[in-house]
Amino acid sequence: MTTSPEELHDVRLHVNGSVHEVRVPARRLLSDALRHDCGLTGTHVGCEHGVCGACTILVDGKPMRSCLMLAVSAVDAEITTVEGLTEDDGTPQGRLSPVQQAFSDCHGLQCGFCTPGFLTTITAGLAENPDPTEDEAREMIAGNLCRCTGYQNIVKSVLRAAELGKGEE
Template identity: 80%
Template sequence: MTEQLHDVRLVINGTTHDVQVPARRLLSDAIRHDCGLTGTHVGCEHGVCGACTVLVDGRPTRSCLMFAVSAVDTEITTVEGLTEADGSLSPVQQAFSDCHGLQCGFCTPGFLTTITAGLRENPTPTHEECRDMIAGNLCRCTGYQNIVKAVERAAEIQAELSR
């Protein structure tokens, strides 16, 4: 028996993607396989590691826990959508580069989207708030120190740009 496909319109990084997906297609799979945006990584597939985090209507969301059909009528931002309009790095991306906040890079897209949302909510976090901001994302390579430094640096860059 053939699984029924559903017409789904996803707005990702400001671009509309009309795709046909099974009802149980995960948003992470639709983003990667149906829309060709491979920056969103899938790690644990259980919502634990945070590698698949994207922004859905500005909020960090584990795309491995959401069905694509549930994302209709939302605005999705993936790591590819974080760059500035001129193609330059966002403050969070620049801070990760400046502070060496990554090693293998597998978890980085989830960290970048999570931190982007976190700094929108709290643009001047304390050191402890920076640590709390990333508490739901796992990295197997780093000791998190440079990631925390990157959060602090991103807040500084954003403050400098808003002056």
């Protein structure tokens, strides 16, 4: 018995301000398309069940677990990965966003595996609540898991990012 090859679909993904034309099977996860087809390896895949938050990206500004979304369902959506969080300042690497700068200032990362998911989650959270209390900061990150930090410096990073964000207004 022979099996026929899986049908491929042409998908146009709008990622970090650029268009990526990819050809993927219908069941290709968005996390895999971003990493393997677009070459954006900042989106990490931890549990592949939507539990850990490492694969969190922004889809139309909202946090989304990319391991739970199919690439074919992301057509016409504006996708932001951790690579897209830097701000254009004319240099090749760009300027760190307030959330990225806060993680650096407050030592909010250790091994870094969960960091991209935290950065995108916090970016969306601060867009909705730009001046969170400590309890609100903890609630903001409650869906993301970290095995290294104990969360204290991540909470400090949320609060510092809020301070830095106020300075940009």
